[in-house]
Amino acid sequence: xxxxxxxxxxxxxxxxxxxxxxxxxxxxxxxxxxxxxxxxxxxxxxxxxxxxxxxxxxxxxxxxxxxxxxxxxxxxxxxxxxxxxx
Numbered sequence: 001x002x003x004x005x006x007x008x009x010x011x012x013x014x015x016x017x018x019x020x021x022x023x024x025x026x027x028x029x030x031x032x033x034x035x036x037x038x039x040x041x042x043x044x045x046x047x048x049x050x051x052x053x054x055x056x057x058x059x060x061x062x063x064x065x066x067x068x069x070x071x072x073x074x075x076x077x078x079x080x081x082x083x084x085x086x
Contacts, residue, residue: 035054038050
């Protein structure tokens, strides 16, 4: 079976994968650049403010992730209990 490059290039999944790879590679650099820019653009408290905001956002995202994982674990245990009771 011959697969032509033009046929593959028209597939939407290929472009979605390429877009995700580009975003994963570039977004961290953009975030770091914005933090560095805010640190220099703000007055005397700029670097401290940027680091505090970064730490707070990191804590919020980490807490949300832990909450989602705990919720998923509870649902799986609930499902296991209902299966074992049946």
